[in-house]
Amino acid sequence: MRSLIRVELTRLRWRRAVLLLLVASVVVPAVIAVAMIWDTRPPSADELTRIDELVAQERESPVVQEQLQDCLDHPENWGFDQSTTDLQTQCEESTLPQPEWFGSYTPLDLREQLQYGDGLGVVTVLTLLLMLAGTTFVGHDWVSGSMSNQLLFEPRRGRIWAAKALVVTLVSLVVSVVVSSAYWLTLWLVARSRDLGSSSDLLGDCLEFGLRGALFATAAALAGFALTMLFRSTVATIGVLFALSVGGGLLIALLGLDGQWQPGPNLEAIVKNGTTYWDYDTERKLSALHGVVYYGVLVVGTAVASVISFGRRDVP
Amino acid sequence: MTDLVIETSGLRKEFISRRSKRVAVQSLDLAVPAGGVHGFLGPNGSGKTTTIRMLLGLARATRGEMRLFGQPVPQQLPDVIGRVGAVVESPKFSPNFSGRQNLQLLARSIGVPDSRVSTAVETVGLTGRDRDRYKSYSLGMKQRLAIAATLLKEPSLLILDEPTNGLDPAGIREIRDTIRTLGESGVTVLLSSHILAEVQQVCTSATIIGNGRLLASGTVDELLGDGTSYRVAVPDAEAAASALTAAGLVSASDPAGGLRVETDDPAAITRTLAGAGIWLSELTPLRPDLETFFLQLTAGDNLGTSGQEEVR
Numbered sequence: 310m311r312s313l314i315r316v317e318l319t320r321l322r323w324r325r326a327v328l329l330l331l332v333a334s335v336v337v338p339a340v341i342a343v344a345m346i347w348d349t350r351p352p353s354a355d356e357l358t359r360i361d362e363l364v365a366q367e368r369e370s371p372v373v374q375e376q377l378q379d380c381l382d383h384p385e386n387w388g389f390d391q392s393t394t395d396l397q398t399q400c401e402e403s404t405l406p407q408p409e410w411f412g413s414y415t416p417l418d419l420r421e422q423l424q425y426g427d428g429l430g431v432v433t434v435l436t437l438l439l440m441l442a443g444t445t446f447v448g449h450d451w452v453s454g455s456m457s458n459q460l461l462f463e464p465r466r467g468r469i470w471a472a473k474a475l476v477v478t479l480v481s482l483v484v485s486v487v488v489s490s491a492y493w494l495t496l497w498l499v500a501r502s503r504d505l506g507s508s509s510d511l512l513g514d515c516l517e518f519g520l521r522g523a524l525f526a527t528a529a530a531l532a533g534f535a536l537t538m539l540f541r542s543t544v545a546t547i548g549v550l551f552a553l554s555v556g557g558g559l560l561i562a563l564l565g566l567d568g569q570w571q572p573g574p575n576l577e578a579i580v581k582n583g584t585t586y587w588d589y590d591t592e593r594k595l596s597a598l599h600g601v602v603y604y605g606v607l608v609v610g611t612a613v614a615s616v617i618s619f620g621r622r623d624v625p
Numbered sequence: 626m627t628d629l630v631i632e633t634s635g636l637r638k639e640f641i642s643r644r645s646k647r648v649a650v651q652s653l654d655l656a657v658p659a660g661g662v663h664g665f666l667g668p669n670g671s672g673k674t675t676t677i678r679m680l681l682g683l684a685r686a687t688r689g690e691m692r693l694f695g696q697p698v699p700q701q702l703p704d705v706i707g708r709v710g711a712v713v714e715s716p717k718f719s720p721n722f723s724g725r726q727n728l729q730l731l732a733r734s735i736g737v738p739d740s741r742v743s744t745a746v747e748t749v750g751l752t753g754r755d756r757d758r759y760k761s762y763s764l765g766m767k768q769r770l771a772i773a774a775t776l777l778k779e780p781s782l783l784i785l786d787e788p789t790n791g792l793d794p795a796g797i798r799e800i801r802d803t804i805r806t807l808g809e810s811g812v813t814v815l816l817s818s819h820i821l822a823e824v825q826q827v828c829t830s831a832t833i834i835g836n837g838r839l840l841a842s843g844t845v846d847e848l849l850g851d852g853t854s855y856r857v858a859v860p861d862a863e864a865a866a867s868a869l870t871a872a873g874l875v876s877a878s879d880p881a882g883g884l885r886v887e888t889d890d891p892a893a894i895t896r897t898l899a900g901a902g903i904w905l906s907e908l909t910p911l912r913p914d915l916e917t918f919f920l921q922l923t924a925g926d927n928l929g930t931s932g933q934e935e936v937r
Contacts, residue, residue: 316734323722454717455727457683458774461711462734464682464702623684 313463313472321446321476330442334484337438338431338492345427346499349417360411367406376404417500419511423518423581431492432522432580435485439526440533440550443477447534448543457624466620474534474612481530482523489519521580521597525604532608535615541625569593575600629692630782630813631657631680636689638675638837649675650837653689657815657832662808664824664831664845665817666919672837673817674714677786681711693782707735710775711784716767720760724751724770727759732777745773750799764791772800783807786817801827821915833919840922849913855891858883858907859898868901869894885911 321327352360367373380387380400387403389396422428450456463469493515501507537546554572561570568574568586577584578600585592636653639646650672657663667673678684680691682699691698693705718727728742746755749769754762762770768791775783785804789797805827808814818824824831825845832842841848856879859865866884869876874893879885886894891908898905913921 312736313734316730319733320719320730323726325721449719449721453719454715455719457713458717458731459734460683461681461706461709461713462731462778464699464706621685623678 310468310472313468314475317472317476318480321480324446324449326445326449327442330438330445331480331484334435334438334442335488337434338488341427341431341434342492342495345417345422345496349415351416351503352414357408360408363411364406364408373404373406377401380404417496417503417505419496419500419506419515422496423514428493428518428522429577429580431489432525432576435488435522435526436529439481439485439530441547443481443530443532443534444537444543444546446477447473448537448546451537451541452543454625460624467616470538470616470619473538474531477534478527478531481527485523485526486520489523490516493519517582518580521582525576525579528604528608532611535608535612539611539615539618567593569595569599570603575603579604628659628695629656630659630694631655631815632690632692632695633676633680634690636676636679636691637687638672638679638684639687648837650679650686653834653837653839655832655839656842657813658830659813660808660811661829662804662814662816662827664828664915665815665834666819666821666824666831666915667834668819671819671835673819673834674786675837676834677711677713677784677815677817681709681713681784682706683713707778708781709784710778710780710782711786712768712771712775712788713784713786715790716771718759718767718770720758722759723756724759724762724766724773725755727770728755728774728777731774735778737777741777741779745776748776749773765793765796768792768796768800772803781812783812783814784817785814787819788816789818789820789823797823821919825915831915833922835922845915849915849918853887853889854911855886855888855894856881856883856907856909856911857886857894857898857905859903859905861903864901865898865903865905868897868903872897883907 377400380389380403381396384390384393384396384400387400389399393399450459459469460466494512497507497512497515533546533550536549537543540546540549558571558573567588571586574584574586574595578595578597582597584595586595587593633653633655636650636655637648638650639648641647653672653676655665655676665673665676675684679686680693680698682702685699693702694708696702696705698705718724719730722730725742725746728745729739732739732742746752749772751766751769751773754766759767759770768788772785772788775785783804788804789800792800801823804814804816808827808829816824816828828845830842830844831848833840833848857865857876862878862884866876866878869884869886872893874886874888874897876884876886888894891910894908895905
């Protein structure tokens with residue numbers, strides 16, 4: 310079994326499409342993190358000076374001055390009247406450019422990030438890319454027909470399935486844990502460097518979020534692999550996943566089932582350790598356990614069907 | 626009693642779809658003795674590949690028993706697969722890996738050192754191209770790589786399904802010589818082919834199937850018989866025919882010219898004609914080839930089109 314696992318690791322390492330997907334799994338979250346850090350950076354002294362200069366310049370522009378004059382001459386057009394006290398100040402505030410117009414700044418709030426930020430987006434990206442990696446890895450064996458060649462050397466199909474599944478799971482787990490942890494650790498370090506909230510409890514919450522997301526993405530990669538072993542085609546698997554993602558939610562809504570059966574809230578429940586969803590006008594709680602059971606049944610069901618199918622069906 | 630390397634008994638394979646049930650192999654009893662090259666003959670679609678795929682665990686038999694080296698398969702296949710090298714249908718490797726990488730993955734899966742990969746590559750004449758991507762190979766090179774893969778195990782049984790497909794004449798001859806050498810070295814080779822002339826050149830025994838059924842089996846000599854017919858070329862065929870008939874020999878005019886004489890004793894022909902003062906210029910034994918035998922055997926059958934049974 311060890312030699313089989315080593316062989317599958319080598320096969321994965323030599324498969325360029327899989328490597329590209331793994332690289333994308335690192336690069337895309339990194340880009341998201343960089344964008345987040347950039348967008349939340351406090352303005353520097355240089356930027357503040359530049360903004361002040363820009364404001365002064367804009368205030369002197371003829372258009373702005375015309376507007377100011379118009380406000381003073383016809384205050385009713387600007388929501389004021391002649392009796393308004395301190396009309397000069399009111400009109401200046403309404404018409405003259407303000408510094409915040411040129412340098413809006415939202416500080417990096419990790420608590421908010423955990424609840425509403427891009428963390429869920431990173432989990433979604435990892436999930437999609439690792440699922441594709443699991444699918445592509447084994448889909449190639451079926452498309453090229455090399456699966457039958459492998460079975461001529463190791464006819465115990467269960468071992469072949471297990472070795473490939475183990476490699477997909479291990480690689481996905483390592484990549485997703487490293488990427489998620491690096492993502493949150495980076496944000497936490499940045500928050501600390503900016504003297505924003507950076508307690509060890511907060512770091513723990515961030516890493517827990519990342520770990521939950523990583524486990525979810527790993528399970529998705531395993532499901533993608535199992536589904537491809539079932540359908541024996543990358544294209545068929547992607548087609549089914551696309552149909553499920555589009556049609557699944559629609560079908561659940563058409564059947565009148567409430568939000569607890571939708572994929573999105575269940576994913577949120579897993580990574581956020583519980584969430585809420587709206588049942589008409591009532592907000593209801595959804596536990597992490599519910600999410601785990603929801604997706605667990607899908608993953609285990611797919612894996613069992615995949616193992617049985619691979620063990621029994623003729624291999625082309 | 627001869628040891629049998631491959632045995633099947635009552636083997637049957639059905640492919641069932643919604644509309645029909647196709648019987649690819651039915652009640653096939655196959656016995657391949659150890660050593661030598663055994664031809665497995667039949668037209669396209671006669672069930673050869675399906676039988677091989679069942680023996681190798683790639684397809685499940687609907688019914689029947691199979692044994693490799695006396696071990697029941699697929700139950701004990703893991704115990705004997707290390708002694709079996711096989712090329713089934715067209716070669717199947719990862720197109721983006723080099724030939725060497727493909728072989729390395731297969732070798733490492735059974736703990737074979739990379740040095741044997743080099744040996745196998747050298748044996749099939751792929752040295753120098755083994756680091757090129759598989760998808761850049763010609764069909765002939767792909768066949769060679771597939772044969773190299775079978776050699777990784779140093780097999781006692783080699784199952785080759787149409788191994789010369791796509792090879793040029795020189796390649797065909799090379800593979801044929803390799804097969805013959807392997808057969809002589811003690812490896813049992815099961816050579817599946819529908820090119821009967823090819824099989825006749827290298828095989829010591831053969832099994833012929835059609836429509837998934839066994840039609841004939843035995844050594845090539847047994848299948849073709851001893852050859853009891855001779856073509857005789859003489860200046861006066863009419864006089865020769867009269868002399869032969871008078872001596873109790875059955876003769877008829879041969880489409881290729883001269884006479885065709887049926888006898889177990891060719892000396893009787895020369896003796897009779899010499900006694901009549903007729904000097905023959907040619908006496909050629911007419912031995913049926915496998916192709917002729919096969920066509921005679923299957924005359925009237927709609928072979929090559931697999932059995933269809935409508936589901937009722």
